[in-house]
Amino acid sequence: MLRDIIKKEILDNITSPKFVFTFLLCTILILLSVYTGVTNYRAEKKEYTAALALNKKNMESQPNYASLAGIGIKVSKPPQVLGTMVTGIEEAVGRVAPVNIAADPNLIDSKYSSNPVFAVFGSLDLMFIVKIVLSLFAILFTYDAIVGEKEKGTLKLALSNDVPRDRLIMGKAIGGYISLLLPLLVPLVLGLLILLITPDILLSGQDWGRLLLIFLMFFLYLSVFFSLGLFVSARTSRSSTSFLVLLFIWVVFVMVIPKVAVIAAGQIRPIPSVHEITAKKDAFLQQIQSEGQKGVIEWRNKNAADAQKDVKAYQEKFRQFIQDYQQELTSKIDESNAAFERDYQQKKRAQQSLAVNLSRISPASALTFGSMTLARTGVDDFDRFLASVRAYKPIYTKWINSKLGQSINFQTGETVQLKIDDMPQHIYEPQWLSRSLARTIPDFALLAVMIIVFFVGAYVSFLRYDVR
Amino acid sequence: MLETINLTKRYEDGELALDGLTFKVEPGEIFCLFGANGAGKTTTINLFLNFIPPTSGTALIEGIDVAKDPLKAKRHVSFVSENVTLYGNFSAIQNLDYFSKLAGKRNLTKKDYAAVLERVGLQKEAFDKRVKNFSKGMRQKLGIAIAVVKDAANVLLDEPTSGLDPQSGREFLEILVQMRDTGKSVFMSTHDIFRAKLIADRIGFMRKGRLVMMKTAKELAHEDLTDLYIQYMEEQPAQPAALSA
Numbered sequence A: 001m002l003r004d005i006i007k008k009e010i011l012d013n014i015t016s017p018k019f020v021f022t023f024l025l026c027t028i029l030i031l032l033s034v035y036t037g038v039t040n041y042r043a044e045k046k047e048y049t050a051a052l053a054l055n056k057k058n059m060e061s062q063p064n065y066a067s068l069a070g071i072g073i074k075v076s077k078p079p080q081v082l083g084t085m086v087t088g089i090e091e092a093v094g095r096v097a098p099v100n101i102a103a104d105p106n107l108i109d110s111k112y113s114s115n116p117v118f119a120v121f122g123s124l125d126l127m128f129i130v131k132i133v134l135s136l137f138a139i140l141f142t143y144d145a146i147v148g149e150k151e152k153g154t155l156k157l158a159l160s161n162d163v164p165r166d167r168l169i170m171g172k173a174i175g176g177y178i179s180l181l182l183p184l185l186v187p188l189v190l191g192l193l194i195l196l197i198t199p200d201i202l203l204s205g206q207d208w209g210r211l212l213l214i215f216l217m218f219f220l221y222l223s224v225f226f227s228l229g230l231f232v233s234a235r236t237s238r239s240s241t242s243f244l245v246l247l248f249i250w251v252v253f254v255m256v257i258p259k260v261a262v263i264a265a266g267q268i269r270p271i272p273s274v275h276e277i278t279a280k281k282d283a284f285l286q287q288i289q290s291e292g293q294k295g296v297i298e299w300r301n302k303n304a305a306d307a308q309k310d311v312k313a314y315q316e317k318f319r320q321f322i323q324d325y326q327q328e329l330t331s332k333i334d335e336s337n338a339a340f341e342r343d344y345q346q347k348k349r350a351q352q353s354l355a356v357n358l359s360r361i362s363p364a365s366a367l368t369f370g371s372m373t374l375a376r377t378g379v380d381d382f383d384r385f386l387a388s389v390r391a392y393k394p395i396y397t398k399w400i401n402s403k404l405g406q407s408i409n410f411q412t413g414e415t416v417q418l419k420i421d422d423m424p425q426h427i428y429e430p431q432w433l434s435r436s437l438a439r440t441i442p443d444f445a446l447l448a449v450m451i452i453v454f455f456v457g458a459y460v461s462f463l464r465y466d467v468r
Numbered sequence B: 001m002l003e004t005i006n007l008t009k010r011y012e013d014g015e016l017a018l019d020g021l022t023f024k025v026e027p028g029e030i031f032c033l034f035g036a037n038g039a040g041k042t043t044t045i046n047l048f049l050n051f052i053p054p055t056s057g058t059a060l061i062e063g064i065d066v067a068k069d070p071l072k073a074k075r076h077v078s079f080v081s082e083n084v085t086l087y088g089n090f091s092a093i094q095n096l097d098y099f100s101k102l103a104g105k106r107n108l109t110k111k112d113y114a115a116v117l118e119r120v121g122l123q124k125e126a127f128d129k130r131v132k133n134f135s136k137g138m139r140q141k142l143g144i145a146i147a148v149v150k151d152a153a154n155v156l157l158d159e160p161t162s163g164l165d166p167q168s169g170r171e172f173l174e175i176l177v178q179m180r181d182t183g184k185s186v187f188m189s190t191h192d193i194f195r196a197k198l199i200a201d202r203i204g205f206m207r208k209g210r211l212v213m214m215k216t217a218k219e220l221a222h223e224d225l226t227d228l229y230i231q232y233m234e235e236q237p238a239q240p241a242a243l244s245a
Helices: A002-014 A017-060 A065-071 A117-121 A126-142 A147-152 A154-159 A165-197 A205-233 A239-268 A274-302 A304-309 A311-359 A363-375 A379-407 A433-463 B041-048 B070-074 B092-102 B110-119 B136-150 B166-181 B193-199 B225-234
Strands: A073-076 A096-099 B002-010 B016-025 B029-035 B056-061 B077-080 B154-158 B185-189 B202-207 B210-216
Touching: A002 A017, A002 A165, A002 B092, A017 A065, A017 A073, A017 A126, A017 A165, A065 A379, A073 A379, A096 A379, A126 A165, A126 A205, A126 A239, A126 A363, A147 A154, A147 A239, A154 A165, A154 B092, A165 A205, A165 A433, A205 A239, A205 A363, A205 A433, A239 A311, A239 A363, A274 A304, A274 A311, A304 A311, A311 A363, A311 A379, A363 A379, A363 A433, B002 B041, B016 B029, B016 B041, B016 B056, B016 B185, B016 B210, B029 B041, B029 B166, B029 B193, B041 B056, B041 B154, B041 B185, B056 B070, B077 B136, B092 B110, B092 B136, B110 B136, B136 B166, B154 B166, B166 B185, B166 B193, B193 B225, B202 B225, B210 B225
Parallel strands: B029 B185, B029 B202, B077 B154, B154 B185
Antiparallel strands: A073 A096, B002 B016, B002 B056, B202 B210
């Protein structure tokens, strides 16, 4: 009997105009999003390769180390292949972090900063389609699942037979869910085929694992709205009321809670602005620079007599002093910047954590954070990248300072030829799947809990439902 | 056999919908129940189908207490409701197939369904057409076909003839007579006094949840049913009749 109910439910759904509409729209949107994602990824990959080459060429073309120290180097974040599915904050946050001896590294050159129109409309990625469009379809498929049958009279007719209510609701849930997944699965498979046949896209074993987990999260997210739809449908006596209630809940879940959570977290745990932090860092930098000038003058005054005695020894001593002093001052800058940054990051993390936890009441937030973490395109990944650049900065500074000290030949006045082969390289280790999974467990758990709560609600409500 | 013993239903808002209803519908009998809107006719059917629990008293189908063992009781009853729209995207045969499977009839073929649909008077061209394009009369015939396929010993009909054209109404009555002739107990709530008079073996009048009059077809033979209807519907206060099954 359960099989008959499931079969009927699927057949009833797939022969309806709403299924045809959903299927067409899903196919168009999903294929469009995958195509856009693939095109963007290929362009970003080209840009990344070009940026690396250009950066190297630019460094090599500098006349000396002093000049190189002035321009610094640019560390670029590699594009993530799963950004084709979940763009995350990749387009909003910069991908390049300039590193030099003075300023603290930060991300610059975001897609949105270069072309603000992208910021106006946002990106059309798969996550957006699932979060907004398919969740609405889940509502469309379920708002009248119970109450609609009551209005048609078919519920009374079905229950006039020896059909247990629990079997009927199970059949409706399973059949309805399969009907909802069909318009999603077919274009998803086509989208995966596009990924497979695109030559520049190489998915590792870990990427496939991540992709499967992202899809699992999509299905769980849709299940939340599906079971919510069943629940509301089993609690109302008119399908129009059911639809309005569900639309209201959808707006609250998808639009209101995530934004309110961020605003509330900002009010509860305020943090200094980036400008404040930058101003503090700049003030300290100026202080150190003037200290440095004073230090050099003092050293010269103190050692002026030596210059008269033995010029060569004096110059050597001066070079050593400059090298040590430069290193000492830049270490001070780094330490001070690190202290400011630590304090700022600690406060920012607390605020972010509060915002994330508050917003997780909404399944849309759980989906957003979870899928971005799995795709490595979320806040975590950019924080990790920036942290790796900041960790790299003192290493680079030490190297360039040592080169600067050695680069001046006081006898000839010539500068040493610039060589960057021994320059330490920035290393960015992508997060392991196990670590990403551990971070997304709360999101998976929250979605699972919501599904259980809404489905049990629907189940119990239907057992007591007034079919008249 | 359908039977109620002192069946009473009081809703949560205090409204007394049924007040000690007692009657029996024997095998091979058509019992028509009249009453104004809110008299308790549909409540009686809802209690037979366990859609609502009784406040007191018992509804029995084939001697099985519906409130105690609803699933077992429902195996012995078919139901035809007033305004069933069925699954609009399904054809008549698909609708029939689904509901017959719910009724436990699993081995029927498309041919069997076609025979039943033909028997209830549905045109052959409509068998495979989507039900959403059906007229009310066609849908009612399909509703009857669903009841016929189930082939239960008892049939409950909730104002099944409302909105039917004369031809469809006549065909419908013929099917009910056939059902009676095969030994089924038929209980029909209706406002349609003229059609009911043609086929009913017994007629009951309900007012405010009470059965106020019951007469056999023989007793009604020389009476004007319209006058009787008006008399019992308007009479104040309700006088419970001495009832016998």
